[in-house]
Amino acid sequence: MLTPIDLSGAQERSLLGRTSPLVKLALAVAWLIGLVLTVEAGPPLLLAAVALAAGLTLGRIPWARLAGGLALLVAAAASIALSNFLFSASNTDPTATELARIGPLRVTREAAEVAAALGARVLAIISVGAVFAQTTDPTRLVDSLVLQARLPGRFAYGALAAYQALPRLGEDLATLRQARRIRGLGGGWHPRILVGLLVRAIRHADQLALAMDARAFGSGPRTTFRPIRWGWPDLAVGIGGLVLLWLAVFR
Numbered sequence: 001m002l003t004p005i006d007l008s009g010a011q012e013r014s015l016l017g018r019t020s021p022l023v024k025l026a027l028a029v030a031w032l033i034g035l036v037l038t039v040e041a042g043p044p045l046l047l048a049a050v051a052l053a054a055g056l057t058l059g060r061i062p063w064a065r066l067a068g069g070l071a072l073l074v075a076a077a078a079s080i081a082l083s084n085f086l087f088s089a090s091n092t093d094p095t096a097t098e099l100a101r102i103g104p105l106r107v108t109r110e111a112a113e114v115a116a117a118l119g120a121r122v123l124a125i126i127s128v129g130a131v132f133a134q135t136t137d138p139t140r141l142v143d144s145l146v147l148q149a150r151l152p153g154r155f156a157y158g159a160l161a162a163y164q165a166l167p168r169l170g171e172d173l174a175t176l177r178q179a180r181r182i183r184g185l186g187g188g189w190h191p192r193i194l195v196g197l198l199v200r201a202i203r204h205a206d207q208l209a210l211a212m213d214a215r216a217f218g219s220g221p222r223t224t225f226r227p228i229r230w231g232w233p234d235l236a237v238g239i240g241g242l243v244l245l246w247l248a249v250f251r
Contacts, residue, residue, distance in 0.1 A: 007137055008062075014135065016059035019233040021141040022148045027241040028128050034249040035121050041113075043248040044120035048127040050244055055131035058237075066130065073126040081119025085111050138163060144228050154217045161208050165201075172200045 011017050016024065031051075035044055055061045088111035090096045096108035142160040145151040176196045216222075 007134070008060075010060040011135060012137065014058060014060040015233055016054065016131075016135040016237065018231070019135075019237045020148060020228060020230065021136045021144040023234045023238050024132055024136060025141070027238060028132050030242065031128055031245055032125060034245045035124055038249050039117055041116040041120040044117070044124035046248045047245070048120070048124040050248075051124070051127040051131050055135065059131060059135040061131070061134045066134065069130050069134065070126065073130070074123065077119050077122040077126060080122055081115045084118055085115035088114060090114065140226070140228065143224070143226055147224060147228050148230075153222060154212070157217060158208075158212065161212075165204055165208070168204060169197065169201065172197055176200075 007017065031047055035047070038044070052066070055066060056063060085107065086105065088108070090108045090110040091106050093108070093110070096110045099107050099109050099112060101107070138160055142156045145156050146153050173193065176193050180190065180193070
């Protein structure tokens with residue numbers, strides 16, 4: 001079931017937890033742009049290692065939680081690298097340097113280099129994303145977008161409500177399957193479940209829209225329960241992240 005990530009008190013009080021989500025988001029985008037500018041495997045691996053180390057130390061993410069969140073994504077990155085290694089067009093190029101033959105399959109050094117670079121890039125992307133997600137409270141992220149990036153509150157808080165509604169869809173799916181099982185229709189997959197999910201999603205969206213209208217979203221200036229201000233953690237993390245990016249990619 002999809003559930004929002006709940007940050008512990010230690011994660012919220014950590015350096016990354018106190019850093020503005022807008023700074024972390026901008027830094028993550030800058031790192032991803034930097035990954036596009038390199039075709040080697042070294043810089044992405046360095047950025048991935050730095051991101052994970054920062055998450056464990058500066059973000060105080062429990063290693064078991066971080067490893068659990070990355071396990072399936074790392075397996076996906078490995079499968080992408082392996083498929084590009086085995087089925088690369090370089091393996092059929094007679095001028096490429098042959099490394100080995102596996103039955104009728106020929107693998108080359110050029111294919112290995114491309115696969116390693118691609119796998120490292122994917123690993124860096126998921127590492128940065130995992131650390132960002134596990135050091136950023138969704139509500140604080142939306143508050144930062146509204147207060148610091150001047151994003152319209154109606155759009156930002158609507159997106160937050162939609163994100164928080166994802167677990168409800170999982171609960172609705174379980175309820176619909178149990179209802180079908182009680183009626184003797186079986187608890188397996190059936191196209192009618194999609195219709196039921198759609199109806200419940202429309203009802204939830206209608207209730208959400210009425211609730212936001214009742215709270216006068218989009219009608220004018222609003223007060224803020226948790227104001228977000230710029231501070232020294234933002235400066236330290238922002239400059240440190242950009243320096244690391246330059247050292248890894250542009251040195």
